[in-house]
Amino acid sequence: IKKYNSTFFQFMNRRASANCRYQPTCYEHAANCYTHAFLIAPAFVGMALLHRLSDNRWETITAWVYGIGLCALFLVSTVFHIITWKKSHMRAVEHCFHMCDRVVIYFFIAASYTPWLNLRELGPLAAHMRWFVWLMAAAGTIYVFNYHEKYKLVELAFYLTMGFFPASVVTSMSNTEGLHELACGGLIYCLGVVFFKSDGIIPFAHAIWHVFVALAAAVHYYAIWKYLYRNPTRDF
Numbered sequence: 001i002k003k004y005n006s007t008f009f010q011f012m013n014r015r016a017s018a019n020c021r022y023q024p025t026c027y028e029h030a031a032n033c034y035t036h037a038f039l040i041a042p043a044f045v046g047m048a049l050l051h052r053l054s055d056n057r058w059e060t061i062t063a064w065v066y067g068i069g070l071c072a073l074f075l076v077s078t079v080f081h082i083i084t085w086k087k088s089h090m091r092a093v094e095h096c097f098h099m100c101d102r103v104v105i106y107f108f109i110a111a112s113y114t115p116w117l118n119l120r121e122l123g124p125l126a127a128h129m130r131w132f133v134w135l136m137a138a139a140g141t142i143y144v145f146n147y148h149e150k151y152k153l154v155e156l157a158f159y160l161t162m163g164f165f166p167a168s169v170v171t172s173m174s175n176t177e178g179l180h181e182l183a184c185g186g187l188i189y190c191l192g193v194v195f196f197k198s199d200g201i202i203p204f205a206h207a208i209w210h211v212f213v214a215l216a217a218a219v220h221y222y223a224i225w226k227y228l229y230r231n232p233t234r235d236f
Protein backbone atom coordinates (compact mmCIF):
# COMPACT_ATOMS: atom_id res chain seq x y z
CA ILE A 1 0.00 0.00 0.00
CA LYS A 2 2.86 2.34 0.82
CA LYS A 3 4.37 1.91 -2.64
CA TYR A 4 1.02 2.45 -4.25
CA ASN A 5 0.56 5.65 -2.22
CA SER A 6 3.92 7.09 -3.19
CA THR A 7 3.31 6.56 -6.93
CA PHE A 8 -0.25 7.80 -6.67
CA PHE A 9 0.62 10.92 -4.69
CA GLN A 10 3.52 12.07 -6.81
CA PHE A 11 0.80 13.70 -8.91
CA MET A 12 -0.26 15.88 -6.01
CA ASN A 13 1.35 18.29 -3.53
CA ARG A 14 0.43 18.86 0.08
CA ARG A 15 -2.71 20.73 0.93
CA ALA A 16 -2.26 24.50 1.34
CA SER A 17 -2.75 26.10 4.75
CA ALA A 18 -5.78 28.32 5.40
CA ASN A 19 -6.14 31.23 2.95
CA CYS A 20 -2.99 30.19 1.06
CA ARG A 21 -3.11 28.92 -2.49
CA TYR A 22 -2.49 25.30 -3.34
CA GLN A 23 0.60 24.72 -5.51
CA PRO A 24 -0.24 22.15 -8.20
CA THR A 25 2.35 19.67 -9.52
CA CYS A 26 3.37 20.04 -13.17
CA TYR A 27 1.03 17.15 -14.08
CA GLU A 28 -1.83 18.97 -12.41
CA HIS A 29 -0.91 22.27 -14.11
CA ALA A 30 -1.00 20.55 -17.51
CA ALA A 31 -4.35 18.90 -16.78
CA ASN A 32 -5.80 22.24 -15.61
CA CYS A 33 -4.81 23.87 -18.90
CA TYR A 34 -5.89 21.12 -21.29
CA THR A 35 -9.25 20.37 -19.68
CA HIS A 36 -10.49 23.85 -20.59
CA ALA A 37 -8.32 24.57 -23.64
CA PHE A 38 -10.01 21.79 -25.61
CA LEU A 39 -13.39 23.44 -25.05
CA ILE A 40 -12.59 26.85 -26.50
CA ALA A 41 -13.25 25.79 -30.11
CA PRO A 42 -16.50 23.89 -29.32
CA ALA A 43 -17.72 26.97 -27.39
CA PHE A 44 -17.22 29.15 -30.47
CA VAL A 45 -18.96 26.57 -32.69
CA GLY A 46 -21.82 26.42 -30.17
CA MET A 47 -22.17 30.19 -30.23
CA ALA A 48 -22.21 30.25 -34.04
CA LEU A 49 -24.87 27.51 -34.14
CA LEU A 50 -27.26 29.38 -31.82
CA HIS A 51 -26.64 32.53 -33.83
CA ARG A 52 -27.61 30.69 -37.01
CA LEU A 53 -30.76 29.29 -35.43
CA SER A 54 -31.94 32.70 -34.24
CA ASP A 55 -35.26 33.77 -35.76
CA ASN A 56 -35.51 37.28 -34.37
CA ARG A 57 -33.47 40.10 -32.89
CA TRP A 58 -34.06 39.05 -29.30
CA GLU A 59 -32.84 35.51 -30.01
CA THR A 60 -29.79 36.88 -31.83
CA ILE A 61 -28.83 39.19 -28.96
CA THR A 62 -29.33 36.34 -26.49
CA ALA A 63 -27.18 34.00 -28.62
CA TRP A 64 -24.40 36.61 -28.53
CA VAL A 65 -24.60 37.16 -24.77
CA TYR A 66 -24.74 33.46 -23.90
CA GLY A 67 -22.14 32.54 -26.51
CA ILE A 68 -19.68 35.21 -25.35
CA GLY A 69 -20.15 34.03 -21.74
CA LEU A 70 -19.43 30.44 -22.77
CA CYS A 71 -16.33 31.30 -24.83
CA ALA A 72 -15.01 33.75 -22.23
CA LEU A 73 -15.21 31.15 -19.45
CA PHE A 74 -13.03 28.58 -21.20
CA LEU A 75 -10.71 31.17 -22.75
CA VAL A 76 -10.01 33.11 -19.54
CA SER A 77 -9.69 29.90 -17.51
CA THR A 78 -7.16 28.46 -19.98
CA VAL A 79 -5.08 31.65 -20.13
CA PHE A 80 -5.10 31.92 -16.33
CA HIS A 81 -3.94 28.33 -15.90
CA ILE A 82 -1.20 28.72 -18.54
CA ILE A 83 0.09 31.84 -16.76
CA THR A 84 -0.01 30.14 -13.33
CA TRP A 85 1.96 27.26 -14.78
CA LYS A 86 4.52 29.00 -16.97
CA LYS A 87 4.62 32.62 -15.81
CA SER A 88 4.03 32.44 -12.08
CA HIS A 89 7.10 34.66 -11.51
CA MET A 90 5.10 37.51 -13.08
CA ARG A 91 3.15 37.98 -9.90
CA ALA A 92 1.12 41.03 -10.93
CA VAL A 93 0.01 39.44 -14.23
CA GLU A 94 -0.84 36.20 -12.51
CA HIS A 95 -2.80 38.00 -9.81
CA CYS A 96 -4.75 39.92 -12.45
CA PHE A 97 -5.66 36.77 -14.37
CA HIS A 98 -6.63 34.97 -11.19
CA MET A 99 -9.13 37.74 -10.51
CA CYS A 100 -10.35 37.58 -14.13
CA ASP A 101 -10.82 33.82 -13.75
CA ARG A 102 -13.02 34.46 -10.72
CA VAL A 103 -14.94 37.39 -12.25
CA VAL A 104 -15.71 35.48 -15.45
CA ILE A 105 -17.56 32.83 -13.40
CA TYR A 106 -20.06 35.44 -12.18
CA PHE A 107 -20.67 36.63 -15.72
CA PHE A 108 -20.85 33.07 -16.98
CA ILE A 109 -23.63 32.28 -14.48
CA ALA A 110 -25.55 35.38 -15.61
CA ALA A 111 -24.98 34.45 -19.27
CA SER A 112 -26.15 30.86 -18.67
CA TYR A 113 -29.46 32.09 -17.26
CA THR A 114 -29.94 34.73 -19.97
CA PRO A 115 -31.53 32.48 -22.64
CA TRP A 116 -34.14 31.22 -20.14
CA LEU A 117 -34.81 34.69 -18.79
CA ASN A 118 -34.98 36.39 -22.19
CA LEU A 119 -36.74 33.79 -24.32
CA ARG A 120 -39.26 32.31 -21.89
CA GLU A 121 -42.38 34.13 -20.79
CA LEU A 122 -42.04 35.15 -17.13
CA GLY A 123 -44.33 36.67 -14.53
CA PRO A 124 -44.12 40.46 -13.92
CA LEU A 125 -41.97 40.09 -10.79
CA ALA A 126 -39.77 37.30 -12.17
CA ALA A 127 -39.07 39.33 -15.33
CA HIS A 128 -36.89 41.66 -13.23
CA MET A 129 -34.42 38.80 -12.92
CA ARG A 130 -33.31 39.64 -16.51
CA TRP A 131 -31.34 42.63 -15.25
CA PHE A 132 -30.92 41.46 -11.66
CA VAL A 133 -28.55 38.61 -12.68
CA TRP A 134 -26.20 41.20 -14.20
CA LEU A 135 -26.41 43.30 -11.05
CA MET A 136 -25.36 40.22 -9.07
CA ALA A 137 -22.47 39.61 -11.50
CA ALA A 138 -21.36 43.23 -11.03
CA ALA A 139 -21.59 42.86 -7.24
CA GLY A 140 -19.49 39.67 -7.47
CA THR A 141 -16.90 41.57 -9.53
CA ILE A 142 -16.67 44.34 -6.93
CA TYR A 143 -16.29 41.69 -4.26
CA VAL A 144 -13.42 40.00 -6.16
CA PHE A 145 -11.57 43.32 -6.57
CA ASN A 146 -11.85 44.09 -2.85
CA TYR A 147 -11.61 40.78 -1.07
CA HIS A 148 -9.95 38.43 -3.58
CA GLU A 149 -8.75 35.22 -1.83
CA LYS A 150 -9.48 36.64 1.63
CA TYR A 151 -12.66 34.84 2.61
CA LYS A 152 -12.86 31.71 0.50
CA LEU A 153 -16.06 30.38 2.05
CA VAL A 154 -17.86 33.71 1.57
CA GLU A 155 -16.79 33.61 -2.07
CA LEU A 156 -18.18 30.08 -2.44
CA ALA A 157 -21.44 31.16 -0.78
CA PHE A 158 -21.67 34.03 -3.30
CA TYR A 159 -21.22 31.65 -6.23
CA LEU A 160 -23.84 29.24 -4.91
CA THR A 161 -26.33 32.06 -4.25
CA MET A 162 -25.82 33.45 -7.70
CA GLY A 163 -26.07 29.95 -9.15
CA PHE A 164 -29.38 29.07 -7.51
CA PHE A 165 -31.29 32.24 -6.74
CA PRO A 166 -32.20 33.09 -10.39
CA ALA A 167 -33.69 29.60 -10.74
CA SER A 168 -36.57 30.82 -8.53
CA VAL A 169 -38.14 32.37 -11.66
CA VAL A 170 -39.19 28.89 -12.81
CA THR A 171 -42.16 29.18 -10.42
CA SER A 172 -43.62 31.83 -12.75
CA MET A 173 -42.86 30.01 -16.02
CA SER A 174 -45.88 28.70 -17.88
CA ASN A 175 -43.70 26.61 -20.20
CA THR A 176 -41.51 24.34 -18.07
CA GLU A 177 -39.87 22.30 -20.85
CA GLY A 178 -36.14 21.81 -20.32
CA LEU A 179 -36.16 22.50 -16.60
CA HIS A 180 -35.07 18.93 -15.85
CA GLU A 181 -31.94 19.47 -17.90
CA LEU A 182 -31.42 22.83 -16.20
CA ALA A 183 -31.60 21.18 -12.77
CA CYS A 184 -29.39 18.31 -13.92
CA GLY A 185 -26.68 20.78 -15.03
CA GLY A 186 -26.97 22.57 -11.68
CA LEU A 187 -26.50 19.29 -9.84
CA ILE A 188 -23.35 18.52 -11.88
CA TYR A 189 -21.90 21.93 -10.93
CA CYS A 190 -22.62 21.19 -7.26
CA LEU A 191 -20.95 17.78 -7.41
CA GLY A 192 -17.98 19.50 -9.05
CA VAL A 193 -17.65 21.94 -6.13
CA VAL A 194 -16.63 18.96 -3.96
CA PHE A 195 -13.53 18.60 -6.19
CA PHE A 196 -13.04 22.39 -6.37
CA LYS A 197 -12.51 22.23 -2.61
CA SER A 198 -10.30 19.09 -2.67
CA ASP A 199 -6.90 20.41 -3.82
CA GLY A 200 -4.19 18.43 -2.06
CA ILE A 201 -6.66 15.74 -0.96
CA ILE A 202 -7.48 14.20 -4.36
CA PRO A 203 -4.85 14.29 -7.14
CA PHE A 204 -5.99 16.38 -10.15
CA ALA A 205 -8.91 17.74 -8.09
CA HIS A 206 -8.96 21.06 -9.96
CA ALA A 207 -8.84 19.39 -13.39
CA ILE A 208 -11.72 17.11 -12.29
CA TRP A 209 -13.63 20.26 -11.28
CA HIS A 210 -12.96 21.61 -14.80
CA VAL A 211 -14.45 18.43 -16.30
CA PHE A 212 -17.58 18.83 -14.16
CA VAL A 213 -17.89 22.46 -15.33
CA ALA A 214 -17.56 21.32 -18.94
CA LEU A 215 -20.20 18.59 -18.50
CA ALA A 216 -22.67 20.90 -16.77
CA ALA A 217 -22.14 23.61 -19.38
CA ALA A 218 -22.73 21.01 -22.12
CA VAL A 219 -26.00 19.86 -20.51
CA HIS A 220 -27.17 23.48 -20.23
CA TYR A 221 -26.15 24.21 -23.81
CA TYR A 222 -28.07 21.15 -25.00
CA ALA A 223 -31.21 22.30 -23.17
CA ILE A 224 -30.92 25.84 -24.56
CA TRP A 225 -30.38 24.52 -28.08
CA LYS A 226 -33.23 22.00 -27.86
CA TYR A 227 -35.92 23.97 -26.04
CA LEU A 228 -35.17 27.60 -26.87
CA TYR A 229 -33.55 27.67 -30.31
CA ARG A 230 -34.18 24.50 -32.31
CA ASN A 231 -37.17 24.78 -34.57
CA PRO A 232 -38.67 21.26 -34.73
CA THR A 233 -40.64 22.11 -37.88
CA ARG A 234 -37.40 22.75 -39.77
CA ASP A 235 -34.47 20.41 -40.34
CA PHE A 236 -32.49 21.61 -37.35
Ligand SMILES: [Zn+2]
Pocket residue numbers: 032077081206210
Ligand atom coordinates in the same frame (compact mmCIF):
# COMPACT_ATOMS: atom_id res chain seq x y z
ZN1 LIG B 1 -9.54 26.47 -13.03
